[in-house]
Amino acid sequence: MEFSEWYSDILEKAEIYDVRYPIKGCGVYLPYGFKIRRYTFEIIRNLLDESGHDEALFPMLIPEDLLAKEAEHIKGFEDEVYWVTHGGKTQLDVKLALRPTSETPIYYMMKLWVKVHTDLPIKIYQIVNTFRYETKHTRPLIRLREIMTFKEAHTAHSTKEEAENQVKEAISIYKKFFDTLGIPYLISKRPEWDKFPGAEYTMAFDTIFPDGRTMQIATVHNLGQNFSKTFEIIFETPTGDKDYAYQTCYGISDRVIASIIAIHGDEKGLILPPIVAPIQVVIVPLIFKGKEDIVMEKAKEIYEKLKGKFRVHIDDRDIRPGRKFNDWEIKGVPLRIEVGPKDIENKKITLFRRDTMEKFQVDETQLMEVVEKTLNNIMENIKNRAWEKFENFITILEDINPDEIKNILSEKRGVILVPFKEEIYNEELEEKVEATILGETEYKGNKYIAIAKTY
Numbered sequence: 009m010e011f012s013e014w015y016s017d018i019l020e021k022a023e024i025y026d027v028r029y030p031i032k033g034c035g036v037y038l039p040y041g042f043k044i045r046r047y048t049f050e051i052i053r054n055l056l057d058e059s060g061h062d063e064a065l066f067p068m069l070i071p072e073d074l075l076a077k078e079a080e081h082i083k084g085f086e087d088e089v090y091w092v093t094h095g096g097k098t099q100l101d102v103k104l105a106l107r108p109t110s111e112t113p114i115y116y117m118m119k120l121w122v123k124v125h126t127d128l129p130i131k132i133y134q135i136v137n138t139f140r141y142e143t144k145h146t147r148p149l150i151r152l153r154e155i156m157t158f159k160e161a162h163t164a165h166s167t168k169e170e171a172e173n174q175v176k177e178a179i180s181i182y183k184k185f186f187d188t189l190g191i192p193y194l195i196s197k198r199p200e201w202d203k204f205p206g207a208e209y210t211m212a213f214d215t216i217f218p219d220g221r222t223m224q225i226a227t228v229h230n231l232g233q234n235f236s237k238t239f240e241i242i243f244e245t246p247t248g249d250k251d252y253a254y255q256t257c258y259g260i261s262d263r264v265i266a267s268i269i270a271i272h273g274d275e276k277g278l279i280l281p282p283i284v285a286p287i288q289v290v291i292v293p294l295i296f297k298g299k300e301d302i303v304m305e306k307a308k309e310i311y312e313k314l315k316g317k318f319r320v321h322i323d324d325r326d327i328r329p330g331r332k333f334n335d336w337e338i339k340g341v342p343l344r345i346e347v348g349p350k351d352i353e354n355k356k357i358t359l360f361r362r363d364t365m366e367k368f369q370v371d372e373t374q375l376m377e378v379v380e381k382t383l384n385n386i387m388e389n390i391k392n393r394a395w396e397k398f399e400n401f402i403t404i405l406e407d408i409n410p411d412e413i414k415n416i417l418s419e420k421r422g423v424i425l426v427p428f429k430e431e432i433y434n435e436e437l438e439e440k441v442e443a444t445i446l447g448e449t450e451y452k453g454n455k456y457i458a459i460a461k462t463y
């Protein structure tokens with residue numbers, strides 16, 4: 009099955025997301041998908057909190073004059089902004105934007121908060137919905153008009169070096185985040201012509217979807233003093249001088265959820281990393297005539313043992329076991345325990361791991377350690393499998409040969425790496441190869457220009 013068909017099919021069949029909302033680019037997180045989202049963003053929350061960030065919350069509405077303050081920024085977003093013009097029947101005297109991202113409201117407030125260098129650094133983030141009137145083809149969780157899960161971090165520093173270090177910290181936070189989810193990535197510095205509006209430079213994480221196209225899953229921007237000059241975020245330095253704050257911002261969105269689904273899934277359905285799985289272990293009692301009671305009793309006993317440590321569920325629906333197996337395989341539940349009369353007699357436990365579709369038996373005394381070990385093993389396995397597929401999508405060429413590049417990008421697709429040369433690194437190259445320049449990147453110790461077909 010072709011990837012995009014598989015993808016929209018699984019969103020529905022695994023009950024993750026419902027695209028039938030009557031506005032293009034807007035959809036509904038169903039309970040199962042919402043839990044995956046919750047566990048996923050809990051990871052990034054913890055990583056940010058552990059590295060000195062504080063979560064905050066800013067209004068969604070931005071007055072037109074505020075949004076338009078930073079010239080590059082508004083130029084970059086003016087075609088994407090949704091506007092509110094009325095309050096009820098009353099026309100508003102100032103148009104209000106639905107935030108496409110929150111530099112302008114946040115930096116307006118930072119001006120009020122920052123007076124002296126000891127008020128810095130500020131490291132805050134919010135996880136909110138943002139709005140972008142995307143004109144390109146919208147796709148569920150990938151290219152939304154209402155970006156429902158937009159984690160944006162914004163920092164302000166008293167020195168250029170500290171802001172530079174913050175970019176490095178943001179990159180290492182994202183590496184930990186994607187490594188925890190087993191999502192492979194290539195980190196590149198976006199070319200000048202494709203950086204974030206108002207930034208000095210943009211670092212980006214790109215992953216490769218099963219159809220071979222790359223997906224930008226995170227960005228880190230060094231904003232320099234562009235916004236602090238516009239918003240007058242001025243502080244008194246230790247020597248009594250005045251200076252403008254040095255800033256960074258970095259964001260991820262629902263695309264992280266899309267990547268978990270797309271990268272780890274197989275033809276059968278989802279394969280969820282245990283850390284984000286709403287159900288980590290599903291217990292399926294095999295009901296045989298006359299043995300219902302002992303089977304259910306054992307199932308409950310296993311449930312009670314596991315529930316303190318794992319997210320476990322007993323599927324006691326009155327349907328055939330095969331139907332149950334199928335349902336939980338589609339939903340990507342990492343581990344299944346089948347409880348039948350024979351196993352009970354032999355004091356055995358039958359387990360099934362979703363990533364390899366293997367079934368195996370252990371003594372019931374080993375239950376806890378085997379569940380723990382297998383879940384960890386599943387995480388390692390799906391991460392390695394994802395990186396293997398990713399590496400196979402990378403083609404290193406000695407030189408720019410437009411025809412060869414076009415050929416590879418239409419057949420194999422993936423990312424093409426050519427040795428970095430300043431003289432060819434320009435927008436014309438994109439036209440020549442009819443593809444996107446992701447940027448300059450380090451790969452296995454060498455410096456390359458990365459070229460790909462992107463989402």
Ligand SMILES: Nc1ncnc2c1ncn2[C@@H]1O[C@H](COS(=O)(=O)NC(=O)[C@@H](N)CS)[C@@H](O)[C@H]1O
Nearest residue numbers: 109150151152160224225226227257258259261
């Ligand atoms: N329309 C969209 N739908 C889903 N995700 C999106 C969309 N547009 C951007 N993203 C994701 O959001 C991330 C951050 O967006 S951004 O424009 O690159 N950066 C910012 O907005 C900065 N303020 C950092 S928070 C992107 O890296 C991309 O992964």
